[in-house]
Amino acid sequence: MYGFYFDQTLCNGCKACQIACKDKHDNPIGVNWRRVVEYTGGSWQVDGETARPNVFSYYTSMACNHCEDPICVTVCPTTAMTKREDGTVYVDQSKCVGCRYCEWACPYSAPQFNAQTGHMSKCDLCYDYRQTGQDPACVDACPARALDWGPIEELRAKYGDQNAFEPLPDPSITRPNLVIKPHRDAQPFGHGTGFIANRQEI
Amino acid sequence: MAVDELPMILFTVISQMCVGAFVVLGLVQTVGGMKYSRRVVDRLADPALFALGPALVAGLIASMFHMNDVTHTFNVIRHWQSSWLSREIIFGVGFAGLGFLFAVLQVLKIGSEALRRVVAVATALFGVGLVVSQVMIYYSLVTVPAWSSWATWVQFFGTALLLGALAVGTAFVLVIARRQNRPASSQVEATNEGSYGQRLKDFFADRQVDDPQTGAQVAELMVGSVRACVVGAVLVAGALLVAMPVYVSGLAGSGEVGLLSVAHYGTGFAVVRFGLLALGALLLGVMAFYFAGFGTKKLRVLGFLMVGSFVLVFIGELMGRSLFYEAMVRVGV
Numbered sequence: 001m002y003g004f005y006f007d008q009t010l011c012n013g014c015k016a017c018q019i020a021c022k023d024k025h026d027n028p029i030g031v032n033w034r035r036v037v038e039y040t041g042g043s044w045q046v047d048g049e050t051a052r053p054n055v056f057s058y059y060t061s062m063a064c065n066h067c068e069d070p071i072c073v074t075v076c077p078t079t080a081m082t083k084r085e086d087g088t089v090y091v092d093q094s095k096c097v098g099c100r101y102c103e104w105a106c107p108y109s110a111p112q113f114n115a116q117t118g119h120m121s122k123c124d125l126c127y128d129y130r131q132t133g134q135d136p137a138c139v140d141a142c143p144a145r146a147l148d149w150g151p152i153e154e155l156r157a158k159y160g161d162q163n164a165f166e167p168l169p170d171p172s173i174t175r176p177n178l179v180i181k182p183h184r185d186a187q188p189f190g191h192g193t194g195f196i197a198n199r200q201e202i
Numbered sequence: 203m204a205v206d207e208l209p210m211i212l213f214t215v216i217s218q219m220c221v222g223a224f225v226v227l228g229l230v231q232t233v234g235g236m237k238y239s240r241r242v243v244d245r246l247a248d249p250a251l252f253a254l255g256p257a258l259v260a261g262l263i264a265s266m267f268h269m270n271d272v273t274h275t276f277n278v279i280r281h282w283q284s285s286w287l288s289r290e291i292i293f294g295v296g297f298a299g300l301g302f303l304f305a306v307l308q309v310l311k312i313g314s315e316a317l318r319r320v321v322a323v324a325t326a327l328f329g330v331g332l333v334v335s336q337v338m339i340y341y342s343l344v345t346v347p348a349w350s351s352w353a354t355w356v357q358f359f360g361t362a363l364l365l366g367a368l369a370v371g372t373a374f375v376l377v378i379a380r381r382q383n384r385p386a387s388s389q390v391e392a393t394n395e396g397s398y399g400q401r402l403k404d405f406f407a408d409r410q411v412d413d414p415q416t417g418a419q420v421a422e423l424m425v426g427s428v429r430a431c432v433v434g435a436v437l438v439a440g441a442l443l444v445a446m447p448v449y450v451s452g453l454a455g456s457g458e459v460g461l462l463s464v465a466h467y468g469t470g471f472a473v474v475r476f477g478l479l480a481l482g483a484l485l486l487g488v489m490a491f492y493f494a495g496f497g498t499k500k501l502r503v504l505g506f507l508m509v510g511s512f513v514l515v516f517i518g519e520l521m522g523r524s525l526f527y528e529a530m531v532r533v534g535v
Binding site for chain 2 (some may be wrong): 035037060062071074075076077078079080094095096097098099100101104105106107108109113115117118119167168169170173192195196202
């Protein structure tokens with residue numbers, strides 16, 4: 001089972017991963033298999049007569065997490081949404097009817113509609129690159145080296161098994177193959193006080 | 203208005219109306235059959251049955267526009283083991299197919315009454331299966347709080363019963379009114395004989411005259427049915443007008459995603475939607491109940507009230523379904 005690792009402490013939100021992915025797969029405008037989410041919040045810290053702003057902001061780069069329980073595969077009426085033997089999830093273009101039900105279901109916005117083909121599309125963890133021994137485009141493009149990929153057991157052994165941080169959804173819904181090294185201000189899932197600052201972009 | 207989801211708005215509302223109407227017609231057949239002869243019940247209920255066919259076909263055609271690649275349409279039933287969307291298509295096609303079969307058997311009086319009853323019950327079960335599947339498509343999405351709610355059950359079955367009852371009530375009044383208005387010269391003796399082609403022609407021309415006793419009983423059944431339909435519609439509309447504010451306030455208080463979901467419920471569009479429901483079902487419905495008491499004497503007024511009530515509630519339900527789709531805000535990123 002393959003998955004991604006993401007280091008929130010290194011990411012500065014430059015979106016090189018997003019652009020590398022888009023370029024590699026030649027995706028049209030509006031189709032972004034990888035997106036960078038900005039989560040922001042803050043409060044006033046009152047100390048006697050003095051009130052000081054206590055703000056935070058951190059980035060989470062997100063593509064498909066090739067989940068253990070992929071809700072997109074469960075709901076797809078055509079069986080186009082398919083799990084490979086290596087655990088990665090891809091769209092079989094010969095079956096997809098473009099009903100967009102998977103788009104409604106996935107809490108990571110992984111399946112995206114491509115109006116040019118009339119079908120859904122999504123991250124396949126750069127299947128073709130992997131066949132030739134290369135890393136996925138997003139991993140190699142990150143200038144801060146915040147992304148890694150590999151068998152999820154190895155990633156968990158190396159980086160830990162945390163992935164329940166805002167603004168990501170409850171991991172028990174789909175059991176994502178994802179490991180996150182949290183930012184110092186990262187808020188645990190369900191205890192978020194901030195909001196997604198760039199909803200229009202993602 | 204959720205224009206992008208127009209195919210789904212039309213398909214879900216129309217198909218739910220058809221299922222509701224079929225079930226209501228079944229109730230009229232069953233309850234009416236206890237007091238009146240089969241002939242009386244069929245004279246009222248059969249024409250209404252045929253109005254459902256074109257409506258359901260229109261709904262199914264609308265649903266096709268939801269597919270972005272129609273050449274792959276047949277794939278949508280492949281995943282019936284786990285996808286409620288596949289199950290919806292299977293139940294939808296089953297409901298339409300069995301409904302068509304039943305309508306043909308019923309109008310041409312083919313097969314025994316018991317056989318037709320079996321087909322009717324099977325059709326109704328497929329219809330209920332269709333609405334359950336439609337609910338589950340949304341209810342099972344735990345990632346969309348606005349849909350994964352008891353309110354989806356209330357809204358979809360509410361639409362089915364509300365529009366089903368009003369459609370049947372309206373159709374009954376129009377059937378009687380049409381018979382009352384036809385010129386005496388075009389009328390023919392009532393028969394249920396001759397070739398199937400002749401029976402079909404007779405059915406659509408609807409020129410048969412009933413003997414005075416049958417005619418009176420058909421009118422009596424119409425009055426009772428219309429009143430029952432209106433009472434049902436008023437109860438469902440009342441329940442919706444109580445349930446929806448409870449649902450919306452609960453969602454609004456459930457956090458950021460809930461708050462974003464209910465944004466459209468605070469608009470003038472929502473006010474008009476619930477206004478049409480109240481006006482159509484409650485006000486015109488109650489007036490129709492009153493005027494139905496005059497039997498066939500004030501049929502024109504009753505016709506206007508029922509058509510008005512149906513049209514207002516139908517538009518209101520389309521708007522309500524638009525709000526339903528606009529409440530789609532997912533958890534996560």
